[in-house]
Amino acid sequence: MAANLDPFQSAHNAGPGRRTILKTLGIGAAGLAGIPLLAACTGGSGPAPGASSNSLTFGSGSSDDVPKNAYKAVTDAFTKKTGITVATNVVPHNDFQNKINSYLQGSPDDAFTWFAGYRMQYYAGKGLLAPVDDVWEKIGGNFSDAMKKASTGPDGKMYLVPNYNYPWGFFYRKSFWAEKGYAVPKTFDELKTLAAKMKADGIIPIGFADKDGWPAMGTFDYINMRLNGYQFHVDLTAHKESWDQKKVSNVFDTWKALLPFQDPAALGQTWQDAAKALEAKKTGMYLLGSFVTQQFTDPTVLADIDFFPFPEIAVEGTDAVEAPIDGLLLSKKGGDNKAAHDFLAFMGSAEGQNAYAAVDTSNIATVKGADTSKFTPLNKKCADTIANAKYISQFLDRDALPAMANNVMIPALQSFIKDGTVDVKNLEAQAKTLYAAQ
Amino acid sequence: MSTTAEKPAAPDSEPGAAGRTTAGKGHAGAGRPPGKARKVRRLTRRDKLVLAIMVGLPTLIQLLLVWLPTLFSIALSFTRWNGLDIKDIKAAGTDNYRFVVQDYPPFWPAMQHNILWLVFLALIATPLGLLLAVLLDQKIRGSKIYQSIFFTPVMLSLALIGIIWQLFYNRDSGLLNYLLGTAGTPRAVDWFGDSNVNIWAAMVAATWRHAGYVMILYLAGLKGVDPSLREAASIDGANAVQTFFRVVFPAMRPVNIVIVVITIIESLRAFDIVYVINRGTNGLELISALVIQNLIGEGQVIGVGSSLAVILLVISLIPIVFYLSRTFGKESKA
Numbered sequence: 001m002a003a004n005l006d007p008f009q010s011a012h013n014a015g016p017g018r019r020t021i022l023k024t025l026g027i028g029a030a031g032l033a034g035i036p037l038l039a040a041c042t043g044g045s046g047p048a049p050g051a052s053s054n055s056l057t058f059g060s061g062s063s064d065d066v067p068k069n070a071y072k073a074v075t076d077a078f079t080k081k082t083g084i085t086v087a088t089n090v091v092p093h094n095d096f097q098n099k100i101n102s103y104l105q106g107s108p109d110d111a112f113t114w115f116a117g118y119r120m121q122y123y124a125g126k127g128l129l130a131p132v133d134d135v136w137e138k139i140g141g142n143f144s145d146a147m148k149k150a151s152t153g154p155d156g157k158m159y160l161v162p163n164y165n166y167p168w169g170f171f172y173r174k175s176f177w178a179e180k181g182y183a184v185p186k187t188f189d190e191l192k193t194l195a196a197k198m199k200a201d202g203i204i205p206i207g208f209a210d211k212d213g214w215p216a217m218g219t220f221d222y223i224n225m226r227l228n229g230y231q232f233h234v235d236l237t238a239h240k241e242s243w244d245q246k247k248v249s250n251v252f253d254t255w256k257a258l259l260p261f262q263d264p265a266a267l268g269q270t271w272q273d274a275a276k277a278l279e280a281k282k283t284g285m286y287l288l289g290s291f292v293t294q295q296f297t298d299p300t301v302l303a304d305i306d307f308f309p310f311p312e313i314a315v316e317g318t319d320a321v322e323a324p325i326d327g328l329l330l331s332k333k334g335g336d337n338k339a340a341h342d343f344l345a346f347m348g349s350a351e352g353q354n355a356y357a358a359v360d361t362s363n364i365a366t367v368k369g370a371d372t373s374k375f376t377p378l379n380k381k382c383a384d385t386i387a388n389a390k391y392i393s394q395f396l397d398r399d400a401l402p403a404m405a406n407n408v409m410i411p412a413l414q415s416f417i418k419d420g421t422v423d424v425k426n427l428e429a430q431a432k433t434l435y436a437a438q
Numbered sequence: 439m440s441t442t443a444e445k446p447a448a449p450d451s452e453p454g455a456a457g458r459t460t461a462g463k464g465h466a467g468a469g470r471p472p473g474k475a476r477k478v479r480r481l482t483r484r485d486k487l488v489l490a491i492m493v494g495l496p497t498l499i500q501l502l503l504v505w506l507p508t509l510f511s512i513a514l515s516f517t518r519w520n521g522l523d524i525k526d527i528k529a530a531g532t533d534n535y536r537f538v539v540q541d542y543p544p545f546w547p548a549m550q551h552n553i554l555w556l557v558f559l560a561l562i563a564t565p566l567g568l569l570l571a572v573l574l575d576q577k578i579r580g581s582k583i584y585q586s587i588f589f590t591p592v593m594l595s596l597a598l599i600g601i602i603w604q605l606f607y608n609r610d611s612g613l614l615n616y617l618l619g620t621a622g623t624p625r626a627v628d629w630f631g632d633s634n635v636n637i638w639a640a641m642v643a644a645t646w647r648h649a650g651y652v653m654i655l656y657l658a659g660l661k662g663v664d665p666s667l668r669e670a671a672s673i674d675g676a677n678a679v680q681t682f683f684r685v686v687f688p689a690m691r692p693v694n695i696v697i698v699v700i701t702i703i704e705s706l707r708a709f710d711i712v713y714v715i716n717r718g719t720n721g722l723e724l725i726s727a728l729v730i731q732n733l734i735g736e737g738q739v740i741g742v743g744s745s746l747a748v749i750l751l752v753i754s755l756i757p758i759v760f761y762l763s764r765t766f767g768k769e770s771k772a
Contacts, residue, residue, distance in 0.1 A: 098735035101521055119736075126522045211631060211716050264624075267720050268609055268631015406737030411544055414720045418633060429541040433533070437518040437739050438526075 055085045056339040059109030061096030066294045070360035071113075077355040078346045084339045104128040110334030111343055116150040116325035117394035118237070119402065120160050123329075124153035130335020131157035132344055139348030142367045146392060150325050161348040162327040163356060164363035165392075167385045168218050169307040169321075170206075171278065171292055172285040176304075182284070184308045188226070188254070191311045195261035198284040207286030208262040209274035210417055213410030216266075217396035219258070219287055220413060221322050224251045226313035230320040230391035237399035239435045244428035252422045254313065259420055266417055289324070290382050293362045305378060309385060319390035324398055325366065403434045508751070515744035534745035542742070548723035551637055552753075555644075555724070556705035563645040564701050567652025572682065574653070575660045589654055591647040600714030603643040604630070633721025640711050640722060648704055652697055659693030660686070695764060702757040706750065725750045 060071050068090055075086040089109055096103075096113075103112075104123060114120060123129050136158040140148065143162065151160035177183075180201060185191040195205035210216040225233050228247045235241040236248070263274065263283060271288060275295035278286045286292065287310070296302040309318045328347050334340040346352040353365040361376065364383045375383065386392065397405035408430045416422045481489070518530045538545050570588055574581050591599060606613045607629035614629065615621040629639040663686050671681040687694075709726040712718045718727025725746060732743030 100736060101738055105522065128522070211720075213717070213719060265609060265628050265631055267633070267716075268628040402736035403732075403739045406735065407731055407739065411719055415543070418720070423543075426541060426543060430537075433537045433541065433742075434739055437530075437741055438520050 053337050053339045054083060055087065056111060056334070056337050056343055057087045057089060057109035058343070059089045059091065059096070059103070059112035061091055061093050061113050063090050063092045063096070064294065066360045066362065070356045070358075073355045073359045074347065074352055075343075077352065078343055081346070081351075082339075082342060084342060086343065104331060108331035108333060110337045110340035111328050111330055112334075113326065114160070114329045115394070115398050116160055116162065116327065117398035118400060119398045120151075120329065121154050122402070124155070124157075124159045128332055129153070129159050130330040130332050131159055132161065132330055132335075132341065133158050135161060135341055135345045135348060138345050139367075142348055142350065142369065144368070147325070147366050150392075150394075151327070160325075160327045160329055161344045162325045162366040163347055163353060164327075164360075164365055165323045165325040165386060166290040166363045167307075167309075167321050167323045167382050168222070168287065168289045169309050169385070170285040170287050171290075171305055171307045173278065173281060173301070173304050174306045176281050176284075185311050187311050188313045192257060192261075195258070195284075199261060203281070204263045204277070204283045205261040205285070206258065206263065207274045207278050207283035207288075208266040208417075209269040209271045210266045210414060211268055211270050213406075213414060214395075214397055215271050215274075215288065216413040216417060217405070217409065218289070218322060219255065220251065220409075221393060221396050222287070222310040223254050223313065224248075225320045225322075225391075225393060226310060226318075227251055227254060230393060233320075233393055234399065237396060237404075239401070239404070239431055242428050243431050244425045248427070249422075249424050252416060252424075255416075256420050259417070262417075267414060289322075290364075290378075291362045293378065294360070302378075303376070307378070307381070320393055321385055321389040321391070322395065323386050323389070323392045324395045326363075327366075401435055401438060403437075404431055408434065511744045511747050511751075514740050515748045517741050517744075519740040521738040521740045530741055534741040535749075537742060538745055538749070542728075544719075544723040544728055545725075545746075547721075548725045548728050551722070551724050552705060552708070554637065555641060555708050556702060558641045559645070559648055559701045559705050563648040564652050564697060566645065567649040568656050570649060570653040571656030571660060575657060585653075585657070588650045590650070592650040592654070594647070595710065597710045597714045599643055599647055600711045603639070603646075603711075607639055630715050631720070636715065636721045640715060644704075644708060644711055648701075651700070651704075655693055655697060655700070656690070659690040662693075663689045695761065699757055699761040703754070706754050706757075725753075 058071075058075060060068070062068055062071055071088065075088055079085055091099075100114075100123075105128065114123075120129075124131075131153070136148075136151075139161065143151075147162050148158075151158055151162060153159040172182075180198075182194060182198070185194045198205035208215075208219075221233060224236070227250055228236075232241060232247065236243070241247075263269075263277070266274075271292070272295055274283070274286055275288075275292050277283045278292075279296055279298075279301055290307070293302060293305055296305060309321060312318050328344050330340055330344060347356075348367060350365075350367050350369045350371070353367045354371045357363070357365045357370065358374070361374075361379060364379065364386060365371075372380070372383070393399070396409065400409070408427060412422055412427060514527075515534055516530060516532065517527050518533070519527045574585050574588075578584075594602075604612070609615060609626050609628045609631065610621060612621065612629070615626045618627070620626040627635060630636050667685050667689060668681055671685045676684065707726060708724055709718075709730070712722040712724050712727055713730070715722055718724055718731065729743055729746045729750060731737060732739050732746060734743075
């Protein structure tokens with residue numbers, strides 16, 4: 001998920017300083033320069049299983065501290081095991097996503113971090129990715145069918161090796177709720193009643209941040225799925241269903257009942273700000289992905305965090321859970337590098353994912369047999385939520401055409417948050433033009 | 439942008455070349471130094487080579503970096519393209535323009551904000567710069583220090599200015615809310631998040647920089663005003679205000695024209711600060727930000743982005759043509 005879209009935040013964060021980036025870029029560039037030579041040595045085309053390369057470049061958009069260190073742990077473990085060196089090229093999260101088009105068409109790294117869903121299939125369909133069926137032959141047994149399906153491209157070949165996913169839900173502080181006597185709501189009406197009670201108690205019931213534009217999509221997705229079902233979510237984001245219909249306007253009408261309880265300062269704050277407000281008990285609960293826990297650096301606060309799934313509204317109870325999958329892909333060029341295939345196979349093993357999860361505990365490893373012994377109760381709950389879900393949805397911005405998510409839905413949701421109105425006819429008009437341009 | 443720059447630039451920027459090519463054609467600008475032109479006429483092969491490089495290279499750069507991209511943008515604005523594979527380009531007629539004007543909600547707010555930006559710079563920021571220049575032109579102690587202080591923001595990028603102003607505007611911990619006594623309370627003004635105020639907040643931050651820029655230009659202009667004009671005015675019994683508005687200000691006409699054009703261009707190319715705040719969404723839409731949103735990044739729709747860019751180009755051409763025809767039209771008459 002877009003972890004850090006705020007330029008201010010990246011300035012505050014201890015994140016990668018400019019020097020570090022320049023340095024890694026330099027190393028990356030040096031690594032890139034080496035690739036054509038290696039490719040030339042091995043004759044180049046095809047997955048070249050016999051290639052004797054012993055290095056690869058890895059482009060990482062995980063620039064926040066926790067995931068950055070976690071990926072470092074993975075590459076270190078991989079180098080230690082195989083002797084293959086990995087030159088990691090960390091790019092600020094948001095830049096990485098924004099430049100993905102030119103990145104993949106230019107001289108990308110061999111392996112890179114990316115997402116499942118339409119966002120992966122789109123680039124696979126354009127021939128910018130290398131299939132990794134050979135890797136899946138080795139690691140296939142480690143994954144559930146749902147994961148395998150999520151890693152398959154439009155042509156039936158495998159493109160992604162999932163690393164982790166994380167459920168979205170309402171996060172809250174247990175001690176605070178116990179003290180105030182709040183109970184977990186099961187239905188939407190209970191949620192509204194609880195929110196009203198919190199408001200009467202003088203706190204903001206639902207933490208909310210949408211300065212970056214994407215976090216509000218989580219609320220939209222959940223209300224949409226709870227009202228219209230998982231399949232409708234998939235069809236709508238793929239534009240097989242029209243946006244200009246009662247089912248969509250129902251979503252906004254239902255959401256409207258929640259708006260008075262969501263943080264009115266949403267449009268001026270980032271998800272990190274809203275996480276701080278939850279920590280400070282200024283807000284009662286906060287609907288976000290479990291990566292929100294990365295922000296709670298104080299262990300006592302972290303131990304105090306719990307979550308509940310989005311309550312049921314109409315169709316499917318709480319069967320569907322929003323749990324976007326992040327993983328690794330090979331660029332077209334990386335397909336020629338045997339070492340890069342090995343690296344992906346390592347990421348698809350319990351060993352590789354354990355190395356990651358040992359540092360970043362906010363996400364759930366996707367591989368079977370991953371180490372769960374160090375799971376906190378919260379980790380366990382996250383894992384169970386995903387494992388027990390009948391449907392796992394990707395995020396709106398991963399299931400939809402990027403132009404639709406970024407150019408249409410972000411402004412539309414922001415203006416909805418502002419005044420509670422939305423023009424579904426216009427959403428459909430824009431969707432028609434944008435999907436036709438692809 | 440540069441068509442108009444190209445033609446009139448030739449006669450007076452290269453007196454030698456101009457004399458050579460236009461001698462005898464009776465061009466207004468070439469008529470003045472006939473004696474000189476004859477002397478420079480005999481050019482050695484090396485001179486010709488140097489001239490060819492000096493004229494050719496910039497022309498080539500112009501062509502490659504300005505003209506071709508412009509023409510491509512115009513061509514692409516009539517197509518549908520996802521920016522990935524050249525094969526995917528499809529003709530779209532004027533659909534993109536229809537889309538932008540009819541279906542794209544941020545477009546009209548962006549137009550209004552660009553106009554608001556222009557009006558604000560013209561009525562507040564530029565006069566403020568003039569005021570600073572006039573004050574600092576007096577013989578006050580430490581005038582150089584004040585000048586440096588006011589000029590410093592000009593040297594910072596607007597992106598950095600956005601970050602600096604965040605410290606003032608932050609809802610919970612910003613200086614402004616602290617001074618208003620509302621920090622940390624629900625009454626705190628959400629300077630960057632509330633779409634009713636964030637455009638004003640951004641414009642104030644932009645003014646901080648623009649005023650320093652205008653100040654420096656006017657300071658230079660004021661230094662260039664002949665002191666005897668002021669003396670004459672004071673002998674005629676004009677007071678300070680009259681001297682300034684009736685004598686000094688009109689004498690700075692060339693600077694004034696430059697300032698008008700700079701103000702217009704600054705308002706059209708305003709971009710960085712809104713992009714830093716919230717990527718030009720939620721009340722901070724500007725045409726330039728929409729162009730970037732549609733041309734760069736995951737939400738790439740080349741056709742729509744290009745048509746927005748062409749609209750911006752057409753709007754920008756108006757003040758540019760006006761400026762160039764004013765300056766060069768006047769000189770050729772002289």
